[in-house]
Amino acid sequence: MPEPMTLRSFETLTYRDFSNGAVLDEIAEALAERERLLKERKAIQSQSCVLTCVYCGQAYPPGTPASNHDALTEHIKQCPRHPLAAALRENRELRRECDLLAAKLELLDPATESNG
Numbered sequence: 001m002p003e004p005m006t007l008r009s010f011e012t013l014t015y016r017d018f019s020n021g022a023v024l025d026e027i028a029e030a031l032a033e034r035e036r037l038l039k040e041r042k043a044i045q046s047q048s049c050v051l052t053c054v055y056c057g058q059a060y061p062p063g064t065p066a067s068n069h070d071a072l073t074e075h076i077k078q079c080p081r082h083p084l085a086a087a088l089r090e091n092r093e094l095r096r097e098c099d100l101l102a103a104k105l106e107l108l109d110p111a112t113e114s115n116g
């Protein structure tokens with residue numbers, strides 16, 4: 001996208017017309033209209049924004065229940081292709097393994113034998 005046209009940059013480009021005031025109103029109106037159109041385009045683009053999981057393509061179009069961001073965040077935690085989901089799975093497996101090892105260690109510890 002080109003640099004946003006400002007009154008200053010337009011003045012630099014059209015200094016001859018600008019300095020004699022011939023098209024000053026037209027320039028100001030054109031720039032104001034441009035600002036309105038840029039805002040309108042941005043608003044339309046944000047309305048049609050579809051959040052998509054970049055790893056599997058799961059899409060959350062406008063109208064998705066709750067907030068779109070929350071829906072995508074929940075999906076990412078369970079997405080079969082997303083690295084975060086893989087990391088969370090691995091953490092769960094490590095937690096289970098640590099619990100099993102800790103339980104075995106307690107069985108071997110003579111100080112805890114009297115409890116059982």
Ligand SMILES: [Zn+2]
Nearest residue numbers: 053056058079
């Ligand atoms: Zn996904």
